[in-house]
Amino acid sequence: MSLHEKARRGARPLQPAVQRPLAPLTVRPRGAPAAAPAPSRELWLAAHVPQLTPAADAAQEHAPESAPELLVRLALLAQRFTPKVSLVPPDGLLLEVKGSVRLYGGLAALYRRFRDDCSAAGARAHLALAPTALAALAGARSGRTFRVLEEARLIGALAPLPVTVLRWPAPLIERLQRVGVRTLGEVLRLPRAGFARRFGVQPLAALDRLVGRGADLRQSFRAPEQFCARHSFLYELESLDSIVRALGSLLAKLADFLRRRQCGITRLECRLTHAHAPATVCVLELVAPAANAQRLTALLSERMSGLALPEPVRAAELSCTELAPLEPQAGALWQPGEHGGGTCPESTDLIERLRVRLGAEAVYGLAIAASHRPEAASICAPIRPAGRARKSAVDSPPWGRLRRPLWLLESPEPLTESDGLPWRDGPLHLKSEPERIESGWWEAGGEAARDYYRAVDAQGVRLWIYREREPPHRWFLHGVFG
Amino acid sequence: MDVDPRLVPLLEHPAIWRGRSAARIGVVSTGFAALDAHLPGGGWPQVGLVELLVPRLGVGELYLLLPALARLTAQLPPRWCAFIGAPLPLNAPALAAHGVTLPQVLVARTAAPLWGCEQALRSGACAVVLSWIERVQPRALRRLQLAAERGRTLGVLFRALSLRTEREPSSAVLRLAVEPTAAGMRIHVIKSRGGLRGALDLPLDPGGEYS
Numbered sequence: 001m002s003l004h005e006k007a008r009r010g011a012r013p014l015q016p017a018v019q020r021p022l023a024p025l026t027v028r029p030r031g032a033p034a035a036a037p038a039p040s041r042e043l044w045l046a047a048h049v050p051q052l053t054p055a056a057d058a059a060q061e062h063a064p065e066s067a068p069e070l071l072v073r074l075a076l077l078a079q080r081f082t083p084k085v086s087l088v089p090p091d092g093l094l095l096e097v098k099g100s101v102r103l104y105g106g107l108a109a110l111y112r113r114f115r116d117d118c119s120a121a122g123a124r125a126h127l128a129l130a131p132t133a134l135a136a137l138a139g140a141r142s143g144r145t146f147r148v149l150e151e152a153r154l155i156g157a158l159a160p161l162p163v164t165v166l167r168w169p170a171p172l173i174e175r176l177q178r179v180g181v182r183t184l185g186e187v188l189r190l191p192r193a194g195f196a197r198r199f200g201v202q203p204l205a206a207l208d209r210l211v212g213r214g215a216d217l218r219q220s221f222r223a224p225e226q227f228c229a230r231h232s233f234l235y236e237l238e239s240l241d242s243i244v245r246a247l248g249s250l251l252a253k254l255a256d257f258l259r260r261r262q263c264g265i266t267r268l269e270c271r272l273t274h275a276h277a278p279a280t281v282c283v284l285e286l287v288a289p290a291a292n293a294q295r296l297t298a299l300l301s302e303r304m305s306g307l308a309l310p311e312p313v314r315a316a317e318l319s320c321t322e323l324a325p326l327e328p329q330a331g332a333l334w335q336p337g338e339h340g341g342g343t344c345p346e347s348t349d350l351i352e353r354l355r356v357r358l359g360a361e362a363v364y365g366l367a368i369a370a371s372h373r374p375e376a377a378s379i380c381a382p383i384r385p386a387g388r389a390r391k392s393a394v395d396s397p398p399w400g401r402l403r404r405p406l407w408l409l410e411s412p413e414p415l416t417e418s419d420g421l422p423w424r425d426g427p428l429h430l431k432s433e434p435e436r437i438e439s440g441w442w443e444a445g446g447e448a449a450r451d452y453y454r455a456v457d458a459q460g461v462r463l464w465i466y467r468e469r470e471p472p473h474r475w476f477l478h479g480v481f482g
Numbered sequence: 483m484d485v486d487p488r489l490v491p492l493l494e495h496p497a498i499w500r501g502r503s504a505a506r507i508g509v510v511s512t513g514f515a516a517l518d519a520h521l522p523g524g525g526w527p528q529v530g531l532v533e534l535l536v537p538r539l540g541v542g543e544l545y546l547l548l549p550a551l552a553r554l555t556a557q558l559p560p561r562w563c564a565f566i567g568a569p570l571p572l573n574a575p576a577l578a579a580h581g582v583t584l585p586q587v588l589v590a591r592t593a594a595p596l597w598g599c600e601q602a603l604r605s606g607a608c609a610v611v612l613s614w615i616e617r618v619q620p621r622a623l624r625r626l627q628l629a630a631e632r633g634r635t636l637g638v639l640f641r642a643l644s645l646r647t648e649r650e651p652s653s654a655v656l657r658l659a660v661e662p663t664a665a666g667m668r669i670h671v672i673k674s675r676g677g678l679r680g681a682l683d684l685p686l687d688p689g690g691e692y693s
Contacts, residue, residue, distance in 0.1 A: 346605050346607035347607040349607070350562070350601065350605040350608070351588070353601050354601065357597065357598075358591070358598065363589070363590045364588075364589055365585065365587055365588060365589065366572060366574040366584050366587045366589060367574060367584060368578055368584065374575075377573075377575050378573045378574035378575060380589075383588060404573055405573055406545070406573055406577065407540065407568075407569075407570040407572065407573060408570070408571055408572070408573040409570060410570075410571055459537065459538050459541075459662070460538075460541055460661075460662025461538050461539070461540040461662070462540055462541075463540070480540035480570065481542070481545070482542060482543060482544025
């Protein structure tokens with residue numbers, strides 16, 4: 001099967017946007033089909049959403065993964081008009097609508113319906129029609145009315161648009177403006193050889209795509225997949241054990257679904273429906289993508305063991321909306337954590353078990369923040385299962401080995417006083433010179449002006465206490481040396 | 483006692499405990515020479531349960547372990563140092579200043595630490611698990627000891643010192659009672675497989691000149 005046949009039979013991720021006979025005097029880019037028998041001309045509808053345009057770096061190229069949510073929502077809407085939808089992140093959307101015009105009762109009707117759909121989704125979009133994708137996009141970005149249906153009129157319609165609509169890098173635009181080129185018409189009038197020599201081949205290829213002289217390949221948009229399965233039980237189930245067992249078939253289905261896509265999930269939602277009471281929802285959050293039915297079953301049953309069911313359960317529903325690519329386990333030369341070796345499987349397993357039972361925020365790591373205030377210097381960090389992290393500069397505090405207690409109270413505890421000395425089940429003996437900490441005036445309520453002392457109480461417990469520098473000079477307990 | 487020379491390598495197996503003979507177990511140095519000399523093998527065992535009985539929180543019991551924690555968190559492959567059910571929030575700068583590798587520290591806040599402690603010991607993902615447990619049945623201690631052996635982990639239990647806890651049977655490898663003194667602390671070895679019993683004084687001053 002030749003490449004062309006393969007491409008025609010479908011399942012092609014990339015669609016050539018322009019297939020028209022080449023003008024006799026132009027230089028054909030290498031690899032373009034030679035005088036392809038153009039089946040039908042294409043018609044592109046472009047939508048530009050100015051509210052998504054990043055303010056500072058308008059010319060920056062974005063990866064398709066980083067498409068904003070609104071754009072994805074619009075793309076899903078657009079799929080009703082045509083299967084050939086592609087995203088131009090961060091703010092553009094392209095639809096090839098030639099084949100759908102008749103179905104929707106004319107171009108004007110289709111155009112209006114798409115515009116209404118966009119405004120219903122909360123996007124103020126500029127729309128434009130053109131025979132090439134890039135021209136439609138340029139027209140939409142220009143903000144003017146741009147509806148060109150015939151190729152013969154295309155160059156004439158493009159000519160008054162500013163060069164900036166092509167989103168070329170800023171230095172290139174600046175150089176063009178320095179030679180007095182401000183509109184697309186002026187760019188298109190420049191001699192090809194000289195243009196390529198001065199500004200590079202890529203801008204020239206972009207111009208060819210703009211006017212339909214070169215093929216424009218675009219990745220078509222695919223709707224994100226999700227899994228949702230429901231199982232109604234034959235009779236109402238009461239014990240969690242039997243519910244977990246009954247969920248087995250759903251979990252097996254989920255594992256099968258994930259295996260076929262080579263994906264894993266990081267969040268699984270389980271809804272248990274009752275006869276009268278509102279449904280019980282149990283959410284499983286995972287540290288790393290998982291696809292294994294046994295593992296998911298074990299974690300789900302652990303998570304459900306803490307659940308109080310108001311009534312017997314009639315039906316169960318499993319759903320997950322986000323799939324993550326699965327990292328297959330492979331034997332590595334390096335041990336986990338060594339020279340960027342993989343992660344230790346037991347360690348993610350342990351974290352997940354603890355999280356599922358104790359709650360996600362009850363399991364955390366520790367990190368140091370660069371702060372002079374003791375309560376701000378120790379922070380809870382999200383835990384990373386990825387072996388050893390690189391030592392950061394703040395791990396070795398720049399202020400050296402100050403004597404800090406191993407335990408720090410969440411909020412300082414006021415101490416009673418007798419004869420001017422602090423008291424806690426007996427007098428406290430101060431064992432050190434004061435260490436003055438005065439910092440944090442920039443934060444509301446975070447200002448600290450304290451003199452810290454090490455002290456020993458009657459039972460021999462080493463404490464870290466401070467006295468306020470402001471009147472009324474109260475004493476506080478702030479930490480305990482281990 | 484005369485032993486057949488062919489039997490000697492067999493009897494040196496770490497799983498065989500023969501009375502007072504120094505058990506050949508993997509140890510990690512405590513960082514205190516006097517304490518090392520008192521413990522079987524010359525340090526904390528790398529596998530098994532250690533009970534530290536303390537009269538109150540903050541008599542220096544955690545400082546006793548810090549040099550070992552620094553060594554264990556620096557090992558490769560990296561394994562966690564887990565704090566399960568700690569009574570107060572830990573202060574990260576103090577741990578880092580004593581050489582503990584912070585990215586290896588895992589903290590789990592829980593009111594019932596027994597379950598979390600067993601999971602952490604059994605998983606094999608931790609080098610050391612520190613847990614604060616008020617009341618524990620001898621059977622549960624046995625469970626924890628088995629979990630530690632299975633996960634090849636050092637488990638340290640901090641428990642309140644009382645006459646009752648001191649006398650109750652325990653399946654821990656090592657039981658120590660810690661008492662604060664003016665110069666530092668006194669450590670009573672209550673139980674030790676194959677080591678010496680008795681007491682020793684350590685000139686340890688938590689938060690002071692020696693810490």
